[in-house]
Amino acid sequence: xxxxxxxxxxxxxxxxxxxxxxxxxxxxxxxxxxxxxxxxxxxxxxxxxxxxxxxxxxxxxxxxxxxxxxxxxxxxxxxxxxxxxxxxxxxxxxxxxxxxxxxxxxxxxxxxxxxxxxxxxxxxxxxxxxxxxxxxxxxxxxxxxxxxxxxxxxxxxxxxxxxxxxxxxxxxxxxxxxxxxxxxxxxxxxxxxxxxxxxxxxxxxxxxxxxxxxxxxxxxxxxxxxxxxxxxxxxxxxxxxxxxxxxxxxxxxxxxxxxxxxxxxxxxxxxxxxxxxxxxxxxxxxxxxxxxxxxxxxxxxxxxxxxxxxxxxxxxxxxxxxxxxxxxxxxxxxxxxxxxxxxxxxxxxxxxxxxxxxxxxxxxxxxxxxxxxxxx
Amino acid sequence: xxxxxxxxxxxxxxxxxxxxxxxxxxxxxxxxxxxxxxxxxxxxxxxxxxxxxxxxxxxxxxxxxxxxxxxxxxxxxxxxxxxxxxxxxxxxxxxxxxxxxxxxxxxxxxxxxxxxxxxxxxxxxxxxxxxxxxxxxxxxxxxxxxxxxxxxxxxxxxxxxxxxxxxxxxxxxxxxxxxxxxxxxxxxxxxxxxxxxxxxxxxxxxxxxxxxxxxxxxxxxxxxxxxxxxxxxxxxxxxxxxxxxxxxxxxxxxxxxxxxxxxxxxxxxxxxxxxxxxxxxxxxxxxxxxxxxxxxxxxxxxxxxxxxxxxxxxxxxxxxxxxxxxxxxxxxxxxxxxxxxxxxxxxxxxxxxxxxxxxxxxxxxxxxxxxxxxxx
Numbered sequence: 227x228x229x230x231x232x233x234x235x236x237x238x239x240x241x242x243x244x245x246x247x248x249x250x251x252x253x254x255x256x257x258x259x260x261x262x263x264x265x266x267x268x269x270x271x272x273x274x275x276x277x278x279x280x281x282x283x284x285x286x287x288x289x290x291x292x293x294x295x296x297x298x299x300x301x302x303x304x305x306x307x308x309x310x311x312x313x314x315x316x317x318x319x320x321x322x323x324x325x326x327x328x329x330x331x332x333x334x335x336x337x338x339x340x341x342x343x344x345x346x347x348x349x350x351x352x353x354x355x356x357x358x359x360x361x362x363x364x365x366x367x368x369x370x371x372x373x374x375x376x377x378x379x380x381x382x383x384x385x386x387x388x389x390x391x392x393x394x395x396x397x398x399x400x401x402x403x404x405x406x407x408x409x410x411x412x413x414x415x416x417x418x419x420x421x422x423x424x425x426x427x428x429x430x431x432x433x434x435x436x437x438x439x440x441x442x443x444x445x446x447x448x449x450x451x452x453x454x455x456x457x458x459x460x461x462x463x464x465x466x467x468x469x470x471x472x473x474x475x476x477x478x479x480x481x482x483x484x485x486x487x488x489x490x491x492x493x494x495x496x497x498x499x500x501x502x503x504x505x506x507x508x509x510x511x512x513x514x515x516x517x518x519x520x521x522x523x524x525x526x527x528x529x530x531x532x533x534x535x536x537x538x539x540x541x542x543x544x545x546x547x548x549x550x551x552x553x554x555x556x557x558x559x560x561x562x563x564x565x566x567x568x569x570x571x572x573x574x575x576x577x578x579x580x581x582x583x584x585x586x587x588x589x590x591x592x593x594x595x596x597x598x599x600x601x602x
Numbered sequence: 603x604x605x606x607x608x609x610x611x612x613x614x615x616x617x618x619x620x621x622x623x624x625x626x627x628x629x630x631x632x633x634x635x636x637x638x639x640x641x642x643x644x645x646x647x648x649x650x651x652x653x654x655x656x657x658x659x660x661x662x663x664x665x666x667x668x669x670x671x672x673x674x675x676x677x678x679x680x681x682x683x684x685x686x687x688x689x690x691x692x693x694x695x696x697x698x699x700x701x702x703x704x705x706x707x708x709x710x711x712x713x714x715x716x717x718x719x720x721x722x723x724x725x726x727x728x729x730x731x732x733x734x735x736x737x738x739x740x741x742x743x744x745x746x747x748x749x750x751x752x753x754x755x756x757x758x759x760x761x762x763x764x765x766x767x768x769x770x771x772x773x774x775x776x777x778x779x780x781x782x783x784x785x786x787x788x789x790x791x792x793x794x795x796x797x798x799x800x801x802x803x804x805x806x807x808x809x810x811x812x813x814x815x816x817x818x819x820x821x822x823x824x825x826x827x828x829x830x831x832x833x834x835x836x837x838x839x840x841x842x843x844x845x846x847x848x849x850x851x852x853x854x855x856x857x858x859x860x861x862x863x864x865x866x867x868x869x870x871x872x873x874x875x876x877x878x879x880x881x882x883x884x885x886x887x888x889x890x891x892x893x894x895x896x897x898x899x900x901x902x903x904x905x906x907x908x909x910x911x912x913x914x915x916x917x918x919x920x921x922x923x924x925x926x927x928x929x930x931x932x933x934x935x936x937x938x939x940x941x942x943x944x945x946x947x948x949x950x951x952x953x954x955x956x957x958x959x960x961x962x963x964x965x966x967x968x969x970x971x972x973x974x975x976x977x978x
Contacts, residue, residue: 273926273968294926297969316926316968318872318886321947339874341946360876373884373928377877404928496694498715500736501753508749510694516896516962523899523929550649550670550692552749552780553899570717571697586892586964589972592649592692593673596965 227532227577231489234602235573242493242573243513244598247275247580249283251487256287259442259479262457269313271440271480272298274581279601280484281305292478296323303330315399315478317342317358317374324349336399336437338376340387347391354396355388356435357381359422361415366403366441367448368526375400378418382425389431397435397474398422404481405527406441409451409459415439416460420467436468438477444485444578447528447560453482481581488580490518490597494572495548506542509564511574514547514554518587518597519576525560527582532575535565549592603908603953607865610978611949618869618949619889620974623651623956625659627863632663635818635855638833645689647816647856648674650957655977656860657681668854672699679706691775691854693718693734693750700725712775712813714752716763723767730772731764732811733757735798737791742779742817743824744902751776754794758801765807773811773850774798780857781903782817785827785835791815792836796843812844814853820861820954823904823936829858857957864956866894866973870948871924882918885940887950890923890930894963894973895952901936903958908951911941925968 228248235246259268269292270284276298284291285307292315293299302312309331314324317338324335328350335350337343338358346355360375376384385395398419402411416436423433438460443450464475496510513519521527531545540563547554568574587596604624611622635644645668646660652674660667661683668691669675678688685707690700693714700711704726711726713719714734722731736751752760761771774795778787792812799809814836819826840851872886889895897903907921916939923930944950963972 271926276966276969293969295924295969297966297971301969318922318924320869320871320888339872341872341874345946368929371928371931371934372876373922373931374926375876376874380877493696495696496715496717498717498752500748500751501756512696520892520964546694546749548671548694550647550750552747553744555747555749558747570721584965586967588896588962589960589965590652590673591962593652593669593671593677595673 227489227575230602234600235491240491240600241598242491243517244600245488245490245518245579245584246600246602247277247280247484247488249279249487249601252280252283252484253287255483255486256284256289258453259477259482262453263460263477265475267474267476269315269476269478270483271315271478272302273585274480275484276301276585277599277601278305290476296326299327299330299332309333319345321345321349328353338374340384343384343388343391343393347393351392352394354394356397356399356437357384358399359418361400361402361418363403365408365411366406367446368404368521378422381422382429385426385431385433386429395426395431395433397433397437399437399439401439402441404441405443405446407443407448407450409455411441412438412460413463416463417467435474435476438475440478440480440482442479442482444481444581445530446578447530484580486578486580488578488583490576490579490583491573492576494568494570494574497568497570506544508546509543509568510546510548511556512548513576513597514549514556516549516551516554516588516591517547517594518583519547519556520586521582522556525557528557528560529579530577531562531564532577533565533568534572535567538565538567540564541566548594551591603865603951606978610976611867616867616976617974618867619893620976621864621866621894621955621960622976622978623653623656623860623864625655625863625977628656628659628860629663631859631862632660632665634829635853635858638829639836639853641851642814643850643852645691645852645854646859647691647854648678649961650856651860652677652961653975653977654681666852672702675703675706675708685709695721697721697725704729714750716760719760719764719767719769723769727768728770730770732773732775732813733760734775734777735794737776737778737794739779741784741787742782743822744780744897754798757798758805761802761807761809762805771802771807771809773809773813775813775815777815778817780817781819781822783819783824783826785831787817788814788836789839792839793843811850811852814851816854816856816858818855818858820857820957821906822954823906860956862954862956864954864959866952866955866959868950868952870944870946870950873944873946882920884922885919885944886922886924887932888924889952889973890925890932892925892927892930892964892967893923893970894959895923895932896962897958898932901933904933904936905955906953907938907940908953909941909944910948911943914941914943916940917942924970927967
């Protein structure tokens, strides 16, 4: 919560649910990353919050952009971001979309399979490509799968294949997992990168690009280390494994940049008990899993919640969303407690909700409109 | 897949992903329920598929409608559906929304708590209310929680409270769980209803409404019983527990009506392996969890999938959606196999996808537009 957002709520009393993002915080977070990772190019992961005011602000601050789809690329171009500042960072793309991206000037693409390389060689001949590999994700709060990245042992062959196919194998990327709690999580992945650089060099190809991915956290319920703890660990690993080798290092922060800048305000629709002798209250909000809080799936991301009664005695709650879907429960097992003084009609705030919220909202499940957004 | 949908795909070659719904099947399913449950009023659960062509068709066939929000109510009214054909079936509503519904003529509301009754008594004085209670959900494929419904032991008191508050306590409702596989699942809930009718009668109030909820299934991967197996079991339980007592019975089918009428066509974006010696292929589609298939959460709803190579040799796959979110995996543990002949660029069809798909799609996560819909 920032004074600017506080003032916005007080002066405007907007209809709930709504997301309010303080653009000053977005700018501060971007600048902090630039300061702590000097020489590293920041490719903002558009998917974290693709709102135009966020993109325009970062454009003016000199950011680069990591796009997950041709639609995000076209959105950035429409905002005057030049194609050399864009990377098509998704390893899985329709060939027609690669073609459209190449046609508008995109020259940097991710991949993690020979099949994707073949598409790239046809639709984006001569483009720069980097290979994403799997790396352990322990310590990350947002659950990860093996969906993206190939086994590290396959990377060298794939980069050589890229060269054979007329592409420019520029380097490698990985992702340590979203909302990564462990500052040293990048270390293993960077050591793997160094091994790959060396084995590719043995095959006569010099790589130049190391893409650190994202993973830098926002402030949810579990206290996090400060940004320098993360960036110091990353710089230490880079020095340790790459020494003073000339290297183009890029990072793709998503959540970190707008996450802490946003607050969702929501109204308490009902507080009830399932039977008269139960202690646990059910608290129903007007925002839930299908209206902008998808990351509460499996109670993975646990937001801080502010109420008008904070400081008073609390009791256990199940927190639920507004739709008729019984799956639309926000927190149960996570053991949230809320003030006993909380009443129907109260407004509560879900903090650090600036990333991975509004763009995920459903078009209209149960008829509820998508999350309203204000950028101030 | 119906001949009409088949023809539509052949003639139009629409961009994928898209949902095509055969309205003849919607009408047939509605009629089948009317035929098998004579005397039961069918309140279509709008949330299952709120597309205008579906609502207009059911309007013309004489259906009633169960609305989950004031927005669904307003949508129905705009289509010329009169308020006496609408029920506000959500037990958790903003008081301002109850007021809006009451103002436009809605007189039938669900509740499951004293707190909701108090709102109803202020915002909808004199309206008919029915109380939803919890009932076991074993056999249901779409996971359920205790989110809606109170303990059955509390219902009698609550219905008496309703009368004290100037409302008309009309009856009870329950939900046996969505995509219910067990035809006898309604039996326990109906026996509970009979007990409640009797204990409320002892307090001097005669109930008249029994709301059977939804739960009638669509055809996914696990073969289901035929509709008459369900309706015969329901009718048997009604006779057994209510005899020939005069009763207004209503049902709130959602999934059953449009589910089997819809097909999602999707393109295979990539087929790859995570390492060269792995048997399991990753198959990436252009539709996934955030683009219209939310019910694959926890692999709960397992759709039948049709490919151009059906009949040939198959092998194990992980099926994944198009977004950069690693959580956007469709099926892994469920053990799907797809033809070894499947190729990048092939179109596959996800069958029985007419319910709980398009309206759930995100507004634009990763920039992908919402699921395109055709009603034919």
